[in-house]
Amino acid sequence: MTRLLCLALVALTLMGASALPAQQLADEETMKSLEAMIDQALEGYNKQDDKAFYADFASSMAAICTEQAFQTMYVGMYMNQYGQYKSRELIKEKTVVPANPADAPVGLLQYKAVFEKNDKVEIAVNITRDGDAWKIMQIQFNVAP
Numbered sequence: 001m002t003r004l005l006c007l008a009l010v011a012l013t014l015m016g017a018s019a020l021p022a023q024q025l026a027d028e029e030t031m032k033s034l035e036a037m038i039d040q041a042l043e044g045y046n047k048q049d050d051k052a053f054y055a056d057f058a059s060s061m062a063a064i065c066t067e068q069a070f071q072t073m074y075v076g077m078y079m080n081q082y083g084q085y086k087s088r089e090l091i092k093e094k095t096v097v098p099a100n101p102a103d104a105p106v107g108l109l110q111y112k113a114v115f116e117k118n119d120k121v122e123i124a125v126n127i128t129r130d131g132d133a134w135k136i137m138q139i140q141f142n143v144a145p
Contacts, residue, residue, distance in 0.1 A: 026097040026107075034097065034109065034134055038125055041139055042085045048075050058128050058135035078141050083116025088123055097127070097134075105129040106137075112144060120144040 025031060037056040044052030050070035057065050094110035111123040122144045126137040 024096060024099055025092070026099050030134065031097065034125075034127065037134075037136060038088075038109070038139075041136060042088075045074055045078070045139075046084050048079070050074075056136050058130040058137055060128070060130070061137055082118050082121055082141055086114040086116060088113040091122075101129050101134070107134070113141070115141075118143065 026034075040055055041053050044050070044055070050065075050067045053070060053074065054065040088111035091110045091112055095108060096104075097107040097109065098104040105128060107127045109125040109127065111125075113121040113123045115121050120143065122142050124138075124140045124142065126140075127134045128137045129135075
């Protein structure tokens, strides 16, 4: 199952929102809940706190949600390249959060973001259903085109 989720994650990252059904956003309450999870993760990133960062990750991602992975990727790579996270704005045309998760139990949120060392970054957040709730699968930072 973990292998399948990882393959889905790679496909979503490479193909972007086009890998999912036509663009759609869940209701406002769901979107606020997702934003709160992402806020907490990015606060954990800024504090270099892997436990806070991974707090809302899907249970299927537990094998890769380790202190070592956090230190290597988010501190060693992203923090060195981009610095502290400052702000973000949702890119609605690149975001898909299914209104009916039974139709597609994965989604993608994309943001224009400002970081301390670069004000043109895109944040991609892959999400999946974990029981009855949306959870984070991956957060990736990239230089914006």
